[in-house]
Amino acid sequence: MIKINGQAIAMLWLREMKRTWRAKSRIIGSIMMPLFFLVFLGSGFRRATLPNMPEGVDYISYLIPGSIGMMLLFSSIFGGLQVLWDKEFGFLKEIMVTPVSRLSIVLGRMAGGSTVALAQSLLILFLSALFGFKIQSANGFFTAFLFMILIAFTFIGLGLAFASKMKDMHGFQLVINFVVFPLFFLSGALYPVKGLPSILKPLVYMDPLTYGIDGLRFGLLGVSTYSPVLDFAILTGICVIVVTVGSILFETSDVGQ
Amino acid sequence: MGIIEVQKLVKHFKTITAVDGISFTVETGERFGLLGPNGAGKTTTMRMLTTLLKPTSGSAIVAGYDIKANRDGVRSSIGMVFQEPALDRQLTGRENLDFHGRMYGMKKSLRQERIKEVLDLVELFDRADDLVQTYSGGMQRRLEIARGLMHSPKVLFLDEPTLGLDTQTRRRIWDYIVKLKETRNTTLVLTTHYMDEADHLCDRVGIIDQGKIVALDTPQKLKNLIGADVVTLETNCNECEIFHRLDFVKDMVRHGNKISLMVENGERKIPELMTFSHDNQIEITSVELHKPSLEDVFLQFTGTTIRDREAGESDKKKHFRTRGRR
Numbered sequence: 138m139i140k141i142n143g144q145a146i147a148m149l150w151l152r153e154m155k156r157t158w159r160a161k162s163r164i165i166g167s168i169m170m171p172l173f174f175l176v177f178l179g180s181g182f183r184r185a186t187l188p189n190m191p192e193g194v195d196y197i198s199y200l201i202p203g204s205i206g207m208m209l210l211f212s213s214i215f216g217g218l219q220v221l222w223d224k225e226f227g228f229l230k231e232i233m234v235t236p237v238s239r240l241s242i243v244l245g246r247m248a249g250g251s252t253v254a255l256a257q258s259l260l261i262l263f264l265s266a267l268f269g270f271k272i273q274s275a276n277g278f279f280t281a282f283l284f285m286i287l288i289a290f291t292f293i294g295l296g297l298a299f300a301s302k303m304k305d306m307h308g309f310q311l312v313i314n315f316v317v318f319p320l321f322f323l324s325g326a327l328y329p330v331k332g333l334p335s336i337l338k339p340l341v342y343m344d345p346l347t348y349g350i351d352g353l354r355f356g357l358l359g360v361s362t363y364s365p366v367l368d369f370a371i372l373t374g375i376c377v378i379v380v381t382v383g384s385i386l387f388e389t390s391d392v393g394q
Numbered sequence: 395m396g397i398i399e400v401q402k403l404v405k406h407f408k409t410i411t412a413v414d415g416i417s418f419t420v421e422t423g424e425r426f427g428l429l430g431p432n433g434a435g436k437t438t439t440m441r442m443l444t445t446l447l448k449p450t451s452g453s454a455i456v457a458g459y460d461i462k463a464n465r466d467g468v469r470s471s472i473g474m475v476f477q478e479p480a481l482d483r484q485l486t487g488r489e490n491l492d493f494h495g496r497m498y499g500m501k502k503s504l505r506q507e508r509i510k511e512v513l514d515l516v517e518l519f520d521r522a523d524d525l526v527q528t529y530s531g532g533m534q535r536r537l538e539i540a541r542g543l544m545h546s547p548k549v550l551f552l553d554e555p556t557l558g559l560d561t562q563t564r565r566r567i568w569d570y571i572v573k574l575k576e577t578r579n580t581t582l583v584l585t586t587h588y589m590d591e592a593d594h595l596c597d598r599v600g601i602i603d604q605g606k607i608v609a610l611d612t613p614q615k616l617k618n619l620i621g622a623d624v625v626t627l628e629t630n631c632n633e634c635e636i637f638h639r640l641d642f643v644k645d646m647v648r649h650g651n652k653i654s655l656m657v658e659n660g661e662r663k664i665p666e667l668m669t670f671s672h673d674n675q676i677e678i679t680s681v682e683l684h685k686p687s688l689e690d691v692f693l694q695f696t697g698t699t700i701r702d703r704e705a706g707e708s709d710k711k712k713h714f715r716t717r718g719r720r
Contacts, residue, residue: 140466148496156484159525227480231541234444235497236469 141244145237149245150252153219157253167212168257171204172264178327189329191360201265202281202353203326206346208258209288210324214317216250216289217296217383221306239388246297247380251289258285262357273359280365281356287372288349294380301386324350325362345379348372397422397549397581398443403452405438412438414605415452420549420598425575425582427596429589429688435605436585437477440553443583444474457548470498473547475538477554483527487518487537490526491544498545512540516570532563539570543580550574552584556591564591571595589688599688601695608695613688620686620694623660625667628652628680636674640666660685 157164179197190199223229232242262272272278299312323330323337324346333341341347352368355361361368396419405413413435420426428436441447443456445465453460459467481490488509495505513519516536526534535555542550555571556564572595574580586592592599593613600610609616622644634653637643642663645656657663660683671678 142499144499145497148493152482152485152489152493155489156482159484226483227476227478228482230446230474230476231480231482231494232497234446234469234472234474235494236466237497238466 140238140241142237142241145235145241146245146248149232149242150248153216153246153249153253164253164257167215168208168260170211171208171261174207174327175200175204175261175265187328187332189331191358194358194360198270198358199354200327201262201270202350202357203324204265205258205261205281205285205357206288206324206326206350206353207321208261209254209285209349210292210317210321210346212254212257213250213289213292214296214299214312216254217246217293217298218300218309218312219250220246220297220300220387221303221309224300224304225306240384243297243380243384243387247290247293250293250296251286254289254293255282255285272357277356277359279356281353284349284352284356284368284372287352287369287376288346291345291349291372291376291379294376294383297383298379298386301383301390320344320346323347326350329362331362345372345375348375396420397424397457398426398583399455400439400443401453403439403442403454404450405435405442405447406450411605413442413449416602416605416607417452418600418607418610420581420583422581423575423579425571425584425595425597427592427599428583428585428602429587429592429599429692430585430602431587434587434602436587436602437553439602440551440583440585443468444472444551445469471548473542473545473550475535475542475550475552475555477557479531479534479538481526481534481537481541484525486523486525487513487529488522490537491541494541494544500545508544508546512543515543515573516540532559532566535559535563535567536570539567543574543578546578547580549581549583552582554585554587556586556588568594589692593688601688601692603692603696609691616688616691617686620690622656622658623686624654624684625657625660625664626652626654626682626684627667627671627678628682629671629676629678631676634676636676637667637670640670642666 175197179200182196185196187196190196220229223232266272295316299308299316319340323333323341323344325341326346330341330347348363348368348371351361351363352365352372355365355368398420400416400418403413403416404411416435416439428439430436438447442449443454443461445461445468448462453462455461456468457471459471461468482493485493491509491512492505495508500508509522510519513522516539518533518536518540521529521533526537529537539552539555542552552571556567559567568591571582574582584595596613598610598612599616600607601616602608609619611619628651630651634646634648637646637653637655642657643655647654655667664681664683668678
């Protein structure tokens with residue numbers, strides 16, 4: 138019997154919002170990296186056309202969904218890994234000793250983390266629009282938003298899975314270097330992955346962000362490499378699996394000493 | 395039947411047996427202490443009773459719920475004050491308490507009322523709206539005690555409540571704990587490796603060493619087990635055996651120019667001893683009174699002092715801690 142405790146989820150979400158609001162500089166800082174990619178890569182390669190890039194799309198427009206995907210990837214993994222901070226500062230014990238089901242704790246963490254990640258990505262989209270990027274249609278926007286939610290949930294789940302298996306913060310940099318960056322570069326956020334050597338292709342197809350970014354491109358630019366329905370189906374499947382695994386690992390992890 | 399019934403609780407961490415078949419009972423409203431050196435198994439026992447760790451074997455009932463079968467039942471009946479700070483430093487004191495209240499499903503009006511009440515108890519009302527990261531160590535501990543009481547638990551667990559605090563702050567924390575007993579009759583279970591703390595705060599003390607309870611009774615009775623007070627006289631007497639004539643002197647040991655007399659209520663016997671010495675022309679140059687402490691009790695039951703045990707076990711302790719963190 139698993140109870141879902143709405144009040145606790147709301148409280149965990151509220152805590153995340155308060156903490157985020159009080160660490161505004163960190164949030165602004167984390168928006169800067171995707172923004173720099175967008176501005177510098179975008180303007181540097183402005184006139185470049187890469188092989189396999191869709192017809193009639195300039196590089197900077199091509200890069201906008203990629204930057205949003207990057208923002209979501211980093212922010213969501215970070216949101217899942219927040220559990221490590223709670224472990225480090227002891228607060229996880231306070232949460233774990235309360236009569237709130239582990240599932241509610243996971244859901245509260247998802248709600249808080251995804252809100253932050255989505256807000257940051259929407260901010261990037263808004264800034265792009267300010268500099269002349271035109272969103273195709275309201276439907277396109279909502280499609281893109283749907284994919285944003287799926288990406289956020291998937292990577293919070295992944296972060297949570299890693300955080301549950303890690304004792305302390307030492308593994309954090311490893312996750313960033315050996316998980317987050319490969320996921321990012323293989324996803325087609327910066328360039329069409331068709332040009333990658335075929336030995337890397339299986340990794341591209343295993344990367345959930347590949348489908349996320351393809352779906353975002355379909356929503357925001359109206360072009361995609363794969364069928365958007367296929368993107369949606371695969372990403373949803375991966376999301377459900379990752380979140381389930383993350384929750385199970387979190388539930389069974391000992392809070393320990 | 396007590397509010398806590400522990401039956402042969404065991405916890406193994408891979409090769410280490412941290413808790414080795416502990417059994418005890420705590421009565422409702424009692425202040426129960428687990429006294430022992432670091433690494434003796436106090437914290438591990440407490441973590442099992444608060445459902446943070448699963449026992450390897452054995453069982454325990456806390457507030458009517460089984461710690462293995464009904465973890466949520468246990469969790470909703472207990473409060474816990476952790477050894478290391480477990481506060482969200484980026485929230486204010488009030489927000490930490492509010493968070494706690496909501497996790498326990500308390501209604502808003504009740505939360506507000508309780509927040510005021512517990513903050514008053516620990517005298518933190520003025521600082522309630524400051525971020526916890528601006529609090530001193532002592533204030534953080536007080537806030538944690540307040541938080542432990544927030545949801546009016548039947549049993550409050552305190553793990554080393556005054557570890558690392560200065561003497562003044564320790565005294566204040568003791569005062570709050572004593573006040574708790576007087577005003578709410580909450581059952582308290584605390585661990586400590588300070589003898590004076592166990593003596594001052596606990597109705598009953600279990601002395602725990604290497605995962606086992608080696609003695610369990612009221613502090614007074616434990617001290618009585620050690621026996622009488624010792625009055626040591628520095629003197630030049632030749633025929634000191636004369637002190638045996640006093641019938642309250644149970645025993646006498648001579649070492650150099652000092653004699654140690656075992657007596658009951660030593661402080662009341664010193665004047666008599668002085669008069670007796672004077673009457674018998676024995677010159678006394680100094681007097682010393684030693685009353686048995688829990689330290690002596692610990693020494694008696696484990697053959698070592700807490701300090702020695704901790705020094706000797708410090709390597710093992712480090713090892714133990716890194717394991718425990720998993």
